[in-house]
Amino acid sequence: MTQVSADDVRHLAQLSSLQLSDKEIGSLRDDIVNILNYIEMLAELDTENVTPTYQVTDLENVWRNDEVENNSITREQLLALAPEAQENQVRVPKVL
Amino acid sequence: MTYISSLVARIKSGQVTAREVIVEALAKADEKKAYHALLSLTSERALERADDIDARIQKGEPVGALAGVPFVVKDNFLAFGAPTTAASKILEGFEAPLQATAVEKLEAEGAICIGKTNLDAFAHGGSTENSAFGPTKNAFDQMKVAGGSSGGSAVATALDIVPFALGSDTGGSIRQPASFNGVIGVKPSYGAVSRYGVVAMASSTDCIGCFAKSASDAALITDIMSGRDPRDMTTLPDFFKPTHVKPAQKIGVIKEFMTDDVDEEVRARTSEYVEKLRQAGHVIEEVSMPSVKYALAIYYIVVPAEVSSNLARYDGIRYGNRANDVKTLAELYGKTRDQGFVTENKRRIMIGSYVLSSGFFDAYYLKAQKARTLLIQAFDELFETYDALIGPVAPTPAFNLGENTDDPVKMYLADIMTVPASLAGIPAISVPGGESATGLPIGIQLMGPVRSDASLLALAESMEGNQ
Numbered sequence: 041m042t043q044v045s046a047d048d049v050r051h052l053a054q055l056s057s058l059q060l061s062d063k064e065i066g067s068l069r070d071d072i073v074n075i076l077n078y079i080e081m082l083a084e085l086d087t088e089n090v091t092p093t094y095q096v097t098d099l100e101n102v103w104r105n106d107e108v109e110n111n112s113i114t115r116e117q118l119l120a121l122a123p124e125a126q127e128n129q130v131r132v133p134k135v136l
Numbered sequence: 137m138t139y140i141s142s143l144v145a146r147i148k149s150g151q152v153t154a155r156e157v158i159v160e161a162l163a164k165a166d167e168k169k170a171y172h173a174l175l176s177l178t179s180e181r182a183l184e185r186a187d188d189i190d191a192r193i194q195k196g197e198p199v200g201a202l203a204g205v206p207f208v209v210k211d212n213f214l215a216f217g218a219p220t221t222a223a224s225k226i227l228e229g230f231e232a233p234l235q236a237t238a239v240e241k242l243e244a245e246g247a248i249c250i251g252k253t254n255l256d257a258f259a260h261g262g263s264t265e266n267s268a269f270g271p272t273k274n275a276f277d278q279m280k281v282a283g284g285s286s287g288g289s290a291v292a293t294a295l296d297i298v299p300f301a302l303g304s305d306t307g308g309s310i311r312q313p314a315s316f317n318g319v320i321g322v323k324p325s326y327g328a329v330s331r332y333g334v335v336a337m338a339s340s341t342d343c344i345g346c347f348a349k350s351a352s353d354a355a356l357i358t359d360i361m362s363g364r365d366p367r368d369m370t371t372l373p374d375f376f377k378p379t380h381v382k383p384a385q386k387i388g389v390i391k392e393f394m395t396d397d398v399d400e401e402v403r404a405r406t407s408e409y410v411e412k413l414r415q416a417g418h419v420i421e422e423v424s425m426p427s428v429k430y431a432l433a434i435y436y437i438v439v440p441a442e443v444s445s446n447l448a449r450y451d452g453i454r455y456g457n458r459a460n461d462v463k464t465l466a467e468l469y470g471k472t473r474d475q476g477f478v479t480e481n482k483r484r485i486m487i488g489s490y491v492l493s494s495g496f497f498d499a500y501y502l503k504a505q506k507a508r509t510l511l512i513q514a515f516d517e518l519f520e521t522y523d524a525l526i527g528p529v530a531p532t533p534a535f536n537l538g539e540n541t542d543d544p545v546k547m548y549l550a551d552i553m554t555v556p557a558s559l560a561g562i563p564a565i566s567v568p569g570g571e572s573a574t575g576l577p578i579g580i581q582l583m584g585p586v587r588s589d590a591s592l593l594a595l596a597e598s599m600e601g602n603q
Contacts, residue, residue: 052489068479087510094340121455
């Protein structure tokens with residue numbers, strides 16, 4: 041059985057940039073434990089000397105010419121998507 | 137049956153105008169509103185495009201193979217004329233500045249997108265109940281789930297609002313709702329269709345495919361969508377040729393998919409389909425694939441890991457919605473993401489963070505990727521002998537709305553027979569295989585080796601007359 045504490049869940053939430061309520065922490069803790077217990081079954085598989093699979097196409101080094109593509113999307117269009125923009129830049133709260 | 141080609145022929149010959157076809161599809165969408173298959177309609181743009189096609193036909197100018205055919209796309213496809221929300225609050229109202237390659241290719245042939253369909257938010261789920269905008273109802277019984285995550289597209293096709301629809305399938309999200317709503321659902325080989333312009337979920341298994349009413353319609357659409365896209369480096373050179381198909385000879389029935397864990401009626405319909413294949417002259421044998429037992433565990437490590445990474449971009453900075461009243465950047469991220477994601481999104485992001493975190497990486501993520509290799513090897517071995525494999529799509533017909541929402545593991549188990557093909561990157565399709573005693577559709581799953589997509593659809597087509 042995998043042990044996961046409420047503090048572990050808070051740490052995971054922090055890693056994931058999720059500000060969760062205490063109620064959410066509690067119910068997610070239970071879900072995470074149940075899911076981890078299910079996936080535990082992999083432990084019984086012998087994977088000694090097995091190469092991991094990270095992709096299935098076998099494509100490698102798909103190159104393209106380093107050319108600037110004509111793109112129809114304008115800076116104005118992209119800035120208009122930002123929740124807050126000012127003087128051609130995206131605005132965020134003070135960082136420092 | 138080629139419903140799409142005959143519709144195109146009627147439009148091209150002037151028996152009906154593209155505008156009339158689009159007006160009718162939009163009216164049908166409105167009439168079937170109660171099912172909540174669609175999140176938005178692109179009426180204005182669709183009618184403009186229809187008028188353009190009608191004008192070209194009048195002038196005798198060339199129009200494409202899909203001239204005037206209405207379709208809908210899952211709302212995780214970027215498309216013009218309506219917002220792209222991924223059924224989430226964080227993207228509510230987001231107007232995409234570009235379109236998915238799949239949509240562009242269909243439009244280039246004259247197809248007309250009329251709307252965006254409901255899904256589990258960010259495609260996380262198997263019932264469309266995780267949509268931030270409420271669930272879609274099953275086309276055969278409004279008390280039942282549509283399946284998911286591409287539930288809206290399946291239901292829109294089943295209700296005949298459109299002759300075809302697009303969806304994405306990461307672990308069964310096209311095949312399972314196709315099964316629940318009695319339509320064909322195609323998950324092509326990984327890399328067959330460009331993922332460009334589709335909201336990423338798990339990049340190593342995400343596939344773009346279609347729902348249709350016949351195998352030849354599905355083949356027509358897959359043929360148009362597939363091929364290499366310089367904007368998606370994982371796309372394969374075009375191999376989909378509906379005219380160059382290898383007829384299936386030997387077909388294996390996966391024993392592990394026919395156990396008591398699978399609903400009796402689902403097994404019965406599958407056995408009947410298998411029997412018809414036998415009568416049609418195919419050699420049928422039972423095959424064993426012990427490693428499929430581990431597929432779901434592999435999937436629920438690999439996919440959350442990729443999800444946690446792919447969903448990191450939704451931060452409320454460059455696009456999408458941002459939480460109000462925040463003082464610091466950390467608070468902006470945290471609150472925006474807490475408010476913008478549904479619980480299932482958070483669950484998967486957190487599991488992903490967990491399995492990728494230092495100290496656990498080898499035990500979970502690396503272990504899963506090694507187990508994935510064993511699963512692929514098991515498929516490869518079977519495909520040395522068999523042209524196709526067969527089994528059910530889902531363990532049950534559509535379940536009740538609300539039945540599995542409190543138990544994530546139980547909900548995940550609905551994917552147990554669809555995730556193996558996803559992890560291996562092989563093509564798999566869901567074909568209608570009859571109904572349960574209570575009138576709910578049951579789908580049959582056909583799987584083949586990588587690049588056998590056209591042959592699988594030809595096999596499905598050859599069986600359509602025998603149903």
